[in-house]
Amino acid sequence: MTTIAQAGRKSTEPLRPEPATVLEVIQETPNIRTLRLAFDDPSVMEAFSFLPGQIGQLSVLGAGESTFAISSAPSGSGSFEFSIMKAGVVTGAIHELAAGDRTAVRAPMGCGFPTDEWKGKNIVLVAGGIGMAPLRSLLFHLLDNRGDYGELTLVYGARTPADLCYEAGRADWQQRSGLDFTATIDAACEGWDGCVGLVPNVLEERGPSPENSVAVTCGPPIMIRFTLQSLSKMGFREEQIYTTLERRMKCGIGICGRCNLGPKYVCTDGPVFSLQELRELPEEL
Numbered sequence: 001m002t003t004i005a006q007a008g009r010k011s012t013e014p015l016r017p018e019p020a021t022v023l024e025v026i027q028e029t030p031n032i033r034t035l036r037l038a039f040d041d042p043s044v045m046e047a048f049s050f051l052p053g054q055i056g057q058l059s060v061l062g063a064g065e066s067t068f069a070i071s072s073a074p075s076g077s078g079s080f081e082f083s084i085m086k087a088g089v090v091t092g093a094i095h096e097l098a099a100g101d102r103t104a105v106r107a108p109m110g111c112g113f114p115t116d117e118w119k120g121k122n123i124v125l126v127a128g129g130i131g132m133a134p135l136r137s138l139l140f141h142l143l144d145n146r147g148d149y150g151e152l153t154l155v156y157g158a159r160t161p162a163d164l165c166y167e168a169g170r171a172d173w174q175q176r177s178g179l180d181f182t183a184t185i186d187a188a189c190e191g192w193d194g195c196v197g198l199v200p201n202v203l204e205e206r207g208p209s210p211e212n213s214v215a216v217t218c219g220p221p222i223m224i225r226f227t228l229q230s231l232s233k234m235g236f237r238e239e240q241i242y243t244t245l246e247r248r249m250k251c252g253i254g255i256c257g258r259c260n261l262g263p264k265y266v267c268t269d270g271p272v273f274s275l276q277e278l279r280e281l282p283e284e285l
Contacts, residue, residue, distance in 0.1 A: 014253045017059050017104030018044055022097050023079055028165040029158075032130055033095055034071065034083040037105065050074055051112025052138035053244055053272045057252050058082055059104045063093035067249040067267070070108065071133040073140035080107075083133040083165060109252045111272050113138050113216065113242065115145075122150035124208045126227050128199050128219025129158050132165055134244045134271075135218055139173070146178060153208045157184040157199035157223075161192045182206060199223050200230040210235040216242045228275065241275040 024036040035058075039045040050056075050070050059065030066088075072081035086095045097103060115138070123142055127135045135154075142149055154173065158164045164183060173181040184195040184202045195202055199219070208215075215236050217227045224243060231241055249267040250258045259266035261281045 017106050020103050020105045022099055022101045024099055029163050031086045032083060032165055034081050036079050036081050038079045050108035052141045053112035053134050054108040055110045055271055056105055056107025060093040064090045066090040069134035071136045075144045085130045110267055110270060113272050115141060118214050119148045122213040123152050124213055124215040125154045126203055126217040127156045128223040131219030132156050153180045155182050155199055155203045159186045161185055200226040204230050214240055218244050238276040238279060239274055244271045
């Protein structure tokens with residue numbers, strides 16, 4: 001079984017939120033915002049590091065805290081980012097935050113993608129909607145260490161152009177040599193001259209080879225389900241496929257038991273799992 005990377009330096013004690021300040025808020029889509037943050041204590045910020053795929057707890061006083069994937073580059077210094085979809089009380093309060101507002105963070109938590117094991121392999125990333133957030137951090141890592149990996153393929157989709165995140169990043173990825181990037185929307189619409197089609201179908205059209213490759217997918221459950229079928233049809237084996245689960249987590253350190261999958265906790269054993277690992281657990285996908 002693959003050993004998932006478990007590293008990254010804690011900013012603080014795992015149950016103690018560390019004060020942080022919002023540096024910038026980016027409106028990605030009508031219901032998704034990216035918050036760039038920094039810990040208030042410079043020594044904590046300097047010591048902070050994380051692996052692509054790791055998560056953190058962002059809290060708003062009076063509203064609560066929720067778990068989000070860290071969506072920025074692991075190589076970045078001085079700040080980090082969460083991309084957050086507005087979906088409830090806590091995320092609603094987070095969406096009210098503006099630059100200069102105070103908040104608190106517990107991070108990093110969980111396991112990252114085993115990028116050291118993937119060196120020398122081709123990497124296929126398949127994302128839908130807000131599922132691009134953890135894969136964005138992974139993509140930054142792959143691009144920052146381009147010589148360690150083979151061909152890179154990214155298929156990223158959403159229902160409409162307005163639902164695609166990271167506009168500036170997408171423009172950069174489109175120009176990157178050695179990255180086969182396709183952005184797609186579900187149905188044709190006025191003003192969009194790019195790819196049209198559901199993510200699994202577009203992935204099959206791009207046709208990345210399973211030979212010496214790893215595929216990573218994250219997005220809505222139904223997209224993941226059909227993407228797994230497509231990857232299987234293309235010849236990818238279960239041990240070549242990874243995903244990241246972001247549901248059910250509460251405490252983030254395996255105490256509350258809300259995120260268990262059989263004997264595993266998503267917050268400490270995941271959120272990154274290989275498909276081979278998930279097949280050994282109670283049905284999740």
